[in-house]
Amino acid sequence: xxxxxNSPRFFEEPARQLPVRAEYDVLVLGGxxxxxxxxxxxxxxxxxxxxxxxxxxxGGNMTxxxxxxxxxxxxxxxxxxxxxxxxxxxxxxxxGSSGHRYCPLHMSLTIVEPELVKTVGLEMLLxxxxxxxxxxxxxxxxxxxRNIAGVILQNKGGREVVTAKTYIDCTGDADVxxxxxxxxxxxxxxxGLQPPTLMFCLAGVDTEKLRHSIAQHxxxxxxxxxxxxxxxxxxxxxxxxxxxxxKEAREAGFNIKTERTxxxxxxxxxxxxxxxxxxxxxxxxxxxxxxxxxIEGRRQIPDIQRYxxxxxxxxxxxxxxxxxxxxxxxxxRRIVGHYTMDRDDVLNRARFDDAIAVASYPIDIHRPxxxxxxxxxxxxxxxxxxxxxxxxxxxxxxxxxxxxxTTHEAMAAIRVMATCMAxxxxxxxxxxxxxxxxxxxxxxxxxxxxxxxxxxxxxxxxAEELSQEKEPCVTNx
Ligand SMILES: Cc1cc2nc3c(=O)[nH]c(=O)nc-3n(C[C@H](O)[C@H](O)[C@H](O)COP(=O)(O)OP(=O)(O)OC[C@H]3O[C@@H](n4cnc5c(N)ncnc54)[C@H](O)[C@@H]3O)c2cc1C
Numbered sequence: 001x002x003x004x005x006n007s008p009r010f011f012e013e014p015a016r017q018l019p020v021r022a023e024y025d026v027l028v029l030g031g032x033x034x035x036x037x038x039x040x041x042x043x044x045x046x047x048x049x050x051x052x053x054x055x056x057x058x059g060g061n062m063t064x065x066x067x068x069x070x071x072x073x074x075x076x077x078x079x080x081x082x083x084x085x086x087x088x089x090x091x092x093x094x095x096g097s098s099g100h101r102y103c104p105l106h107m108s109l110t111i112v113e114p115e116l117v118k119t120v121g122l123e124m125l126l127x128x129x130x131x132x133x134x135x136x137x138x139x140x141x142x143x144x145x146r147n148i149a150g151v152i153l154q155n156k157g158g159r160e161v162v163t164a165k166t167y168i169d170c171t172g173d174a175d176v177x178x179x180x181x182x183x184x185x186x187x188x189x190x191x192g193l194q195p196p197t198l199m200f201c202l203a204g205v206d207t208e209k210l211r212h213s214i215a216q217h218x219x220x221x222x223x224x225x226x227x228x229x230x231x232x233x234x235x236x237x238x239x240x241x242x243x244x245x246x247k248e249a250r251e252a253g254f255n256i257k258t259e260r261t262x263x264x265x266x267x268x269x270x271x272x273x274x275x276x277x278x279x280x281x282x283x284x285x286x287x288x289x290x291x292x293x294x295i296e297g298r299r300q301i302p303d304i305q306r307y308x309x310x311x312x313x314x315x316x317x318x319x320x321x322x323x324x325x326x327x328x329x330x331x332x333r334r335i336v337g338h339y340t341m342d343r344d345d346v347l348n349r350a351r352f353d354d355a356i357a358v359a360s361y362p363i364d365i366h367r368p369x370x371x372x373x374x375x376x377x378x379x380x381x382x383x384x385x386x387x388x389x390x391x392x393x394x395x396x397x398x399x400x401x402x403x404x405x406t407t408h409e410a411m412a413a414i415r416v417m418a419t420c421m422a423x424x425x426x427x428x429x430x431x432x433x434x435x436x437x438x439x440x441x442x443x444x445x446x447x448x449x450x451x452x453x454x455x456x457x458x459x460x461x462x463a464e465e466l467s468q469e470k471e472p473c474v475t476n477x
Contacts, residue, residue: 429449
């Protein structure tokens with residue numbers, strides 16, 4: 001048959017022998033919020049733990065200028081504790097975090113300094129005895145029946161294999177699960193994905209002027225869900241709203257793809273991170289699409305920067321300092337596991353016998369097809385079940401982070417970083433038990449895992465905690 005000039009061309013890659021570079025008990029793939037905490041937690045067992053990361057640093061999205069959301073619940077109590085809290089305390093000691101601040105829209109924000117996340121995260125991993133491999137992309141897996149026998153890494157040295165008894169996929173994109181044949185899903189019913197954002201940072205911002213002008217001019221600065229008085233009382237904050245100002249700027253010819261202004265104060269005086277570029281249609285698992293997203297993100301920044309300078313008080317003397325080190329991806333693949341969390345679980349405050357973490361963040365969807373967001377609160381906490389971390393089809397794999405087994409809507413709630421960290425702790429401790437006892441994650445005695453989590457300071461809801469409501473956490477200015 002004749003080939004059309006447009007039909008794809010293929011090369012056959014010759015088979016080759018790959019060296020096994022390291023053998024672990026537990027191997028964590030991906031060093032973002034979930035992976036970092038998974039590796040630190042697994043290492044407390046004294047087992048051999050490895051962590052592989054594609055970039056030159058650990059931290060994942062904790063390094064792109066975002067505050068960590070979700071440490072506090074909708075009633076103001078602290079629902080993420082254990083290893084994630086230890087990490088924040090260590091960061092605070094190094095001057096790299098604000099600690100947890102109450103926020104009416106996001107429940108809480110925990111501002112972190114990206115450079116210190118990288119340094120402190122790496123220090124803690126090394127102190128814990130985790131064997132860290134940076135600059136290495138997971139390129140595939142080698143299967144042995146229903147087990148992963150090894151993970152193939154592609155790096156400057158070529159290709160090599162690392163093996164473990166139990167693996168934890170913390171890549172955000174479920175790269176390992178997908179390569180190993182776990183069924184995955186992507187996007188909403190129409191395949192629509194939440195759009196990515198290229199974060200950028202401005203300095204020279206008068207954040208005091210900004211917050212006081214918001215507090216004093218409620219009509220002008222109408223904010224989504226955040227009462228203006230909040231800004232009078234808090235000097236570290238997130239602004240979400242100012243829709244009218246964006247409307248005015250758009251009418252004046254500014255090209256701004258989002259309807260809301262999102263400003264996050266940094267830890268350094270005068271610093272603000274801007275979460276406003278929006279690249280609809282970008283698929284974070286497709287390199288061409290990712291490239292287009294990076295290009296388009298940079299194209300959008302000048303108009304947003306000019307809008308802030310000309311329309312938003314406090315930005316008059318601001319200047320651009322940097323973009324985040326990579327495009328922020330909100331949504332890609334989700335595994336199909338033994339339980340798939342859905343919208344009802346979040347909104348009905350589901351309780352599960354196999355709960356391994358507690359979350360409270362609302363459903364927060366940056367809608368795939370227009371410039372708006374959908375927010376839905378549950379009023380309190382919901383559990384994350386262990387079964388959502390256990391994939392179908394592969395026996396020695398756990399998954400933690402935004403790609404666990406959920407629907408599009410539930411993912412939009414569990415995706416925040418404090419929740420991902422708590423899942424990381426559960427997966428790390430579960431993987432250590434599996435490797436020690438030589439069992440499959442599916443066969444875990446979840447009660448024993450829950451006891452282990454509680455013994456290490458993690459928070460799970462008990463009957464007594466449900467009956468007593470805690471006072472909302474009050475913040476200082
Ligand atoms: C623009 C934006 C704004 C957001 N705002 C907030 C916010 O304000 N607060 C909040 O708490 N959350 C926010 N989120 C959500 C949150 O950042 C993510 O859902 C969360 O970081 C997911 O954590 P994770 O550990 O699953 O994955 P990630 O943080 O993505 O970490 C995955 C890690 O794995 C590595 N990796 C991936 N693939 C491979 C591979 N093949 N080989 C080797 N390494 C690999 C990556 O380099 C990365 O370090 C936001 C997300 C985006 C994109």
